[in-house]
Amino acid sequence: MSTTTMIKSVKRVFTFGKGRSEGNKDMKALLGGKGANLAEMASIGLSVPPGFTVSTAACQEYQNSGKNLPPGLWEEVLEGLKIVEEDIGAALGDPTKPLLVSVRSGAAISMPGMMDTVLNLGLNDAVAAGLATKSGERFAYDSYRRFLDMFGDVVLGIPHSEFDDKLETMKSRKGAKLDTELTAADLKELVEEYKDVYVRTKGKKFPSDPKKQLELAIKAVFESWDSPRAIKYRNINRITGLKGTAVNVQCMVFGNMGNSSGTGVLFTRNPSTGEKVLYGEFLTNAQGEDVVAGIRTPEDLETMKKTMPEAYEELVENCEILEAHYKDMMDIEFTVQEKRLWMLQCRVGKCTGRGAVKIAVDMVKEGLIDRRAAIKKVEPQHLDQLLHPQFENPSAYKSSVVAKGLPASPGAAVGQVVFSAEEAEAWHAQGKSCILVRTETSPEDVGGMHAAVGILTARGGMTSHAAVVARGWGICCISGCSDMRVIDSNKKLLFGSKVVEEGEWLSLNGSTGEVILGKQALAPPSLTGDLEIFMSWADNLRQIKVLANADSPIDAQTARKNGAEGIGLCRTEHMFFASDERIKAVRRMIMAATIEQRKAALELLLPYQRSDFEGIFRAMDGFPVTIRLLDPPLHEFLPEGDIDEIIAGLSADTGMSSEDIHTRIENLSEVNPMLGFRGCRLGISYPELTEMQVRAIFQAAISLTKQGVIVYPEIMVPLVGTPEELSHQVRLIRGAAKKLLVESGASLSYKVGTMIEVPRAALVADEIAKEAEFFSFGTNDLTQMTFGYSRDDVGKFLPVYLSQGILQNDPFEVLDQKGVGYLVKTATEKGRAARPNLKVGICGEHGGEPSSIAFFVEAGLDYVSCSPFRVPIARLAAAQVAV
Ligand code: PEP
Ligand code: MG
Numbered sequence: 001m002s003t004t005t006m007i008k009s010v011k012r013v014f015t016f017g018k019g020r021s022e023g024n025k026d027m028k029a030l031l032g033g034k035g036a037n038l039a040e041m042a043s044i045g046l047s048v049p050p051g052f053t054v055s056t057a058a059c060q061e062y063q064n065s066g067k068n069l070p071p072g073l074w075e076e077v078l079e080g081l082k083i084v085e086e087d088i089g090a091a092l093g094d095p096t097k098p099l100l101v102s103v104r105s106g107a108a109i110s111m112p113g114m115m116d117t118v119l120n121l122g123l124n125d126a127v128a129a130g131l132a133t134k135s136g137e138r139f140a141y142d143s144y145r146r147f148l149d150m151f152g153d154v155v156l157g158i159p160h161s162e163f164d165d166k167l168e169t170m171k172s173r174k175g176a177k178l179d180t181e182l183t184a185a186d187l188k189e190l191v192e193e194y195k196d197v198y199v200r201t202k203g204k205k206f207p208s209d210p211k212k213q214l215e216l217a218i219k220a221v222f223e224s225w226d227s228p229r230a231i232k233y234r235n236i237n238r239i240t241g242l243k244g245t246a247v248n249v250q251c252m253v254f255g256n257m258g259n260s261s262g263t264g265v266l267f268t269r270n271p272s273t274g275e276k277v278l279y280g281e282f283l284t285n286a287q288g289e290d291v292v293a294g295i296r297t298p299e300d301l302e303t304m305k306k307t308m309p310e311a312y313e314e315l316v317e318n319c320e321i322l323e324a325h326y327k328d329m330m331d332i333e334f335t336v337q338e339k340r341l342w343m344l345q346c347r348v349g350k351c352t353g354r355g356a357v358k359i360a361v362d363m364v365k366e367g368l369i370d371r372r373a374a375i376k377k378v379e380p381q382h383l384d385q386l387l388h389p390q391f392e393n394p395s396a397y398k399s400s401v402v403a404k405g406l407p408a409s410p411g412a413a414v415g416q417v418v419f420s421a422e423e424a425e426a427w428h429a430q431g432k433s434c435i436l437v438r439t440e441t442s443p444e445d446v447g448g449m450h451a452a453v454g455i456l457t458a459r460g461g462m463t464s465h466a467a468v469v470a471r472g473w474g475i476c477c478i479s480g481c482s483d484m485r486v487i488d489s490n491k492k493l494l495f496g497s498k499v500v501e502e503g504e505w506l507s508l509n510g511s512t513g514e515v516i517l518g519k520q521a522l523a524p525p526s527l528t529g530d531l532e533i534f535m536s537w538a539d540n541l542r543q544i545k546v547l548a549n550a551d552s553p554i555d556a557q558t559a560r561k562n563g564a565e566g567i568g569l570c571r572t573e574h575m576f577f578a579s580d581e582r583i584k585a586v587r588r589m590i591m592a593a594t595i596e597q598r599k600a601a602l603e604l605l606l607p608y609q610r611s612d613f614e615g616i617f618r619a620m621d622g623f624p625v626t627i628r629l630l631d632p633p634l635h636e637f638l639p640e641g642d643i644d645e646i647i648a649g650l651s652a653d654t655g656m657s658s659e660d661i662h663t664r665i666e667n668l669s670e671v672n673p674m675l676g677f678r679g680c681r682l683g684i685s686y687p688e689l690t691e692m693q694v695r696a697i698f699q700a701a702i703s704l705t706k707q708g709v710i711v712y713p714e715i716m717v718p719l720v721g722t723p724e725e726l727s728h729q730v731r732l733i734r735g736a737a738k739k740l741l742v743e744s745g746a747s748l749s750y751k752v753g754t755m756i757e758v759p760r761a762a763l764v765a766d767e768i769a770k771e772a773e774f775f776s777f778g779t780n781d782l783t784q785m786t787f788g789y790s791r792d793d794v795g796k797f798l799p800v801y802l803s804q805g806i807l808q809n810d811p812f813e814v815l816d817q818k819g820v821g822y823l824v825k826t827a828t829e830k831g832r833a834a835r836p837n838l839k840v841g842i843c844g845e846h847g848g849e850p851s852s853i854a855f856f857v858e859a860g861l862d863y864v865s866c867s868p869f870r871v872p873i874a875r876l877a878a879a880q881v882a883v
Helices: 003-008 028-043 056-064 073-088 125-135 137-156 160-174 184-202 210-224 228-236 288-292 301-307 309-326 353-365 371-377 380-386 394-400 421-429 443-451 465-473 529-541 553-561 572-577 580-591 595-619 640-654 658-668 680-685 687-706 723-744 759-763 765-769 779-787 798-803 820-834 850-858 868-882
Strands: 013-017 051-054 101-106 117-121 246-251 262-267 279-284 330-337 340-348 401-404 406-409 412-418 434-438 454-457 476-479 485-487 492-495 498-501 505-509 514-517 545-549 567-571 624-628 712-717 751-756 774-777 839-842 863-866
Touching: 013 028, 013 073, 028 051, 028 056, 028 101, 028 246, 028 340, 051 073, 056 210, 056 246, 073 210, 073 246, 101 210, 117 137, 117 210, 125 137, 137 160, 137 184, 137 210, 160 184, 210 246, 228 443, 262 301, 279 301, 301 309, 309 330, 309 340, 353 371, 353 380, 353 529, 371 529, 371 868, 380 868, 394 401, 394 505, 394 514, 406 465, 412 421, 412 454, 421 434, 421 443, 434 443, 434 505, 443 465, 454 465, 454 505, 465 476, 476 505, 529 868, 545 553, 545 868, 553 595, 553 868, 567 572, 567 863, 572 580, 572 595, 580 595, 580 640, 580 658, 595 624, 595 687, 624 751, 640 658, 680 687, 680 723, 687 712, 687 723, 712 723, 712 774, 723 751, 723 765, 751 759, 751 765, 759 765, 759 779, 759 820, 765 774, 765 820, 774 820, 779 820, 820 839, 820 850, 850 868, 863 868
Parallel strands: 412 434, 434 454, 454 476, 545 567, 545 863, 567 624, 624 712, 712 751, 751 774, 774 839, 839 863
Antiparallel strands: 013 051, 051 246, 101 117, 101 246, 262 279, 262 330, 330 340, 401 514, 406 476, 412 505, 485 492, 492 498, 505 514
C-alpha cells in the first residue's frame, strides 16, 4: 500500500446535517467537543446548519509535518464541502447561489476564546454582489467588511485596529454614532478601504478565491492551537495529552438579518444556583460573536419569547430533548435567521459547585439520573467553592454598596484593586489578595484572572469571557457592572463621583452582584440543604473513612461539621503557635540547658496542651483522635528576622544573659533543619518531653471520660526510621499512660502507632509493625525524602520542572504514585503481613487531593486525613472511586 492510500484510509473529515452525521458525541478526542456535539445534535434531528469537522488527528499531523496540510487532507475537505453544498443547495464562490461558511476551532476540552474563528468566509467582489441581489446590499457589504476584518486579523495577523480605525473615520465622516447607521454605499466604500489595508500592511492583495480562503483559515485554526494564550490556558488548567484542535466548517446562518433574526446563548438551568429555569441572553439582529465577546450588553430570553414565539417554543423543546439525551445541564448557542431557529453548539454546561450540587440532586428527584450518576456529576474540587467563606453579615455592608453588576460567579471576594492582568499576577506573587478590575476581559488576561481573588468588569454578560472563565475556576466574578467607569490610563475606578485608586480595598459579592467599598468581614460556610443530601449519598457509597488534620478545638469542630470521622493528625507543635505566651514557653523549653530547666519549662506547656486536648476530644465525641508527639523543626520557633527581639524577651523571662542565649541558639542551628533534630529524635533525646505530652493527653482523656464523653486517643510517634526508635517511645508512652490510668482508676482503650514518613520505615515496615498498632503515612516528608527535594526550597526549581515537563505535577500536591505510592503500597502490605489488623491511613497533604485519594483507596488504606475544609472534597472523591 502506498503512503498516500494508507493516510487516506484514516478518516479525517466528518460531515453532518439534519438527521445524518458521520460522528457522534463520544468522539470528542477526534472531533473536539464542538464537532462531536454538532454531530450528535444533527443526528437526533435538531436543526443544525450542515457542515464538516476536520479531526484533531489532522491537526497533530499538521503540527508534526512542519505546518503543512497533510497529504490527501485537502481532497477530503473538498469532498466534505461538496456534500454540504448539495445539502444546502448553495456553493462556495458561486455568485448565483452564494454559500458562506464559518471556520471554528474546537478541542476535546473546552478552552473558551483561546483559539481562532473566522466567520462569513467565501466572500469576494462577485459573491458579495450575488449576495446583495439575494439578501440586500446593506447586509452583503456589512458581512463582507466584517469578513475582511476578521480574516485579516486571524489568518494574516493584520491588527484589528487597522480596520477599526477605518470604520471609526468613516463613522465620524458620515456623522454616524452606531455601525448600524452606515448605509450600503458607506459599507461598500469601507470594503475598498479594508482591501487597501491588506496591500499596505502585507504588500499583497486580499485572497479573493474562496477555496484559498478556506485553506488558509483551516491552517490558521490549526496554528492557533499553539498560540501563547492557548498554551498558557492549558498550563494553568493542566490540560495535557490532547492531539490538537479540530476545525469545524459550517454553513453560516445569520442572526443579523433584521429584527426577525437574532442570536443567543443559554444554559438549560441557572449555572450559578442550579435553579431549573432557562438562563440565557439574546441579541436581536446580531451575530454570535457579539454575545460571547461581551461587546453589547444583551437582552434576556423574554425578548425572544415576545418577538419570535415559534422559534422560542422550538428552542425550549430542544433544551428538553438535549437534557434528556445528555442527562445533564446543557450550554447552548443558537441563532434565529428570519424566524427560523438553528442550533449552533451544545455542550454539557459548566457551573459553580453550588449549581452542580443542586442540579445533581434535582435530576435524581426528576428521575433523569440515579444517585450513582449524580455522584459523578460534581467535581470534588468544585465543592471547594461551597466551602469558601461568604460575607459574615450582608445587611451590615448595605450602606457601602457602590454599584451592582451581574452575579457572574458566586462567593465573596475581598482584595486590593489592580487594573491589569500583569499587576494581578505580580501582586499575587507578593502574597497580596487582589481584585482585577477591567472594562472587559480578553483571553490575554487569563493569567491575571487566575491570580485574582475576584474579577470585576464594566461590560459583558453572564456568558462573557470573564464570566465563563471565572465560573470554571470558582473565582468570584461580577460582570457587566455598567455603574462604574474604568480609567486605565491613570488607574482609577469611578462610581459616579466616588473614586477608587489602585491598592484600595474592595469587596465583591459574586452571588448578588454587589460591589462594596472597603474590606468586609467574611464568615465560614456551612453544609446544609442540597449539599447535605448529596453528601449523604456520597457517604453511603464510599468505602474509605475521611478524617481531618486539626490542631485546635475550633478546627476540630469545623472538621466535624464538614463530616470528618475523627482526627487523623493533631500536630501538637502547632498548638503552641496559638499565642505569644505559648511560643515563649516553647522557646524556654528549647533554650533549657539542663534537664531541670527543661522540666520546669515543660510544666508551663502542659496546661495549654491539656485544655486543647479536652476541647478536641469533646468535639470528636465517639471518634478517634490521633495525636502526634512533638515534631517541631526548631527553626520555626526562632525566626531569624526577629532574633534580637526574641533574645531580649528570653533574657528577661529566664534571667540568662544575652550571650548565653546567643551561644545556645548557635549550638542549635542546623544546616538542614528539615533533616535535623526533629520528630522522635527529640523525644528520644529528651524523654521528659514525651512524658509531659502523654500526661497532658491522658489527664484530658480521663477527665472527659468521667464527664461521659467517649474518647479514643491514638498516640503517634513522628519521623520514625528504625524499629528501635519506635520501641523506645512506645515503652515510654505505655509506661506513663499506665501510671496515670492506675492512679485515676479509669479504664480507657488507646492505641500507639507511628507515622511512616522516612523511606527507611516504609522499607522495614514489617519490623516497624511489630511495635505499631497503626501506620499513618506522612506523605509530605515521605515525598521530601524520596525525591530528595527540600519542602522549604522546592519553589526555586519546581516551576522549571513543570514548564519543561520533567515533572507532570507538583509531587507535594499530587501523589507521585510510581515512587512514593510504591512505598505506601509496599509498606501497607508488609505491615499487614506482620500485623493483620494494622490500621493504615494517610495524613500528608495528599489526603485531600482527588487523584491521590483514588490511589489510597486502591492501596487498601483504612482512611485519609486532610484539612477540615477539604473533608467534603475527600468524601466525594472517595465516593467517586467507589462508583
Ligand atoms: C507529613 O510529613 O506528611 C506530615 C503529615 O507531617 P508534617 O507535614 O507535619 O511534617
Ligand atoms: Mg512529617
